[in-house]
Amino acid sequence: MKFLTGETEKTIKELMGKYEDPRSALLPILHTVQRDYGYISKEAIEEISEILDIPKVEIKGVITFYSMLREKPAGKYHIQLCRNVACYLNGGKELVEFLEKEYGLKPGTFTDNMKFSLSLVECIGQCEIAPAVQINDKFYGNLTPKKLKEILSKLEG
């Protein structure tokens, strides 16, 4: 049974055509699979390994090297909270405490309803609006616990 089908499969073919060496498409392919399936499963790795003719262990090695790639699902809204200097010294630390107190959300975990997950990350290039978080592909800055709560409530719907 083929695992990567439909749009995903089409995108993979397109991506491979962009590069002089199709192997260069590995990161974009992994991004695509993660976007379409939520994470990169064993089945996906097997198929990518066949498509690109790269050993599975090497693909796993690549996935573990890059912090954005995951082999397990994340929450519907994945919160990446910056733990670097500008953010952490200007209110970021309080945001971490708030998420734990208010949502029971610790770094590396989910909320019970799988809506939110949290990871602490290095600088995300939003230091002028510290403290900042990235939720899926969007950035939010100048946060306070109250503002963060408003944002999460809106997303929760």
Next chain:
Amino acid sequence: MTEKLENKIFEPLFSIEGIENIEVYEEHGGYKALREALKMKRDEIIEEVKNSNLRGRGGAGFPAGMKWSFMPMDDKIEKFLIVNADEGEPGTFKDKYILSRLPHLLIEGMAITAYAVGIKKGYIYIRGEYEEYARILEKAIEEARRKKYIGKNILGEKFTFNIVVHRGAGAYICGEETALIESLEGKRGHPRLKPPFPANAGLYGKPTLINNVETIASIPAIIKNKGFWFASLGSQKNGGTRLFGVSGKVNSPGIYELPMGTNLKEIIYNYAGGIKKDKKLKAVIPGGISAPILKADEIDIPMDFDSLMKAGSMLGSGAIMVFDEDDSMLEVLRIMINFYHHESCGQCAPCRYGTDVIKKLVDKILNKEATEEDIDLIIQTAQSIIGKTICPFGDAVGMAVGTLVRKFKDEILDFLREENAES
């Protein structure tokens, strides 16, 4: 006011509504520099870039014109251009403004560069988190292709150049140029031994020119107004303006485009609005977290590559991080070493072990189990990494951590003594 703006490259464009769209960009003189460049001889363009004293904005400050001239000029050789949009150095957010607001300035700069060096294919390696900006770039590239500014037979000339946007996936080390190349080849981002340099053997083993976003986005202005004009904007051997990104305890954090060599004190107090709540300034990191920290009494200094080098720091990415009297330098140290420990690619033992040893010593301090010897051991360990690794990441750890601990040893000792007073 307008007079002042004419001596800037980015700020006047930033303020134009809709400039990320090609029509608006064209209305404001966009792609004129490319038309002009295509009428010039290729070595004339490189000469202009040399005259401009433009130095790499990614961190190292290498003269751009010289780097270009290292590339083989033979057109039969396959060559690549890579724009480094990894922007991972903590404290740095300047390239974001070019990527999101001036994608066409970057594309125009890339096309001119490619024409001058004889390159047919360019990659923009953008950090994975900048997904939103990658989409803006993709859209802009499509617009430029439709108007024949890139693609086959650009503006009817015999010049072909295509651009692919490639997203990273969260690894600081991939900002280092050879790690970036490995990553672009679909591998883990492990820096390569140099030589060979990318200009000889880079992407797929082919000659490759790598420049930072801000470096390449400066090229159209250099062609339009000539290299000497650009050089005259800055200080000696440091041409042009720089996008300084100020963060931390200032009243107005943000980016400020100012001449190279602008005084750091002036940037903090005149432009970034001074210290929040009128607190006392404690320290400044002048060029991203890897740039050794300056104490409050060391900031009367011109912000150019050479002056900061002389002061034992570096201009790096131009990211200015400001700390006030309430900021704990031990907390800065903790964050810094956690960052380096997490981001070390693990390839070189001195860096891998060194960051691990220092992290444990810092934890020991935080647990109030450390002695003065442990603090000195951090300084020694940091020193021992310098010069011992394949890439400059190790030097950055050594310099940044070593300097911070040396300059704020008393504060750390005070922290340890507090405990003695309590018990």
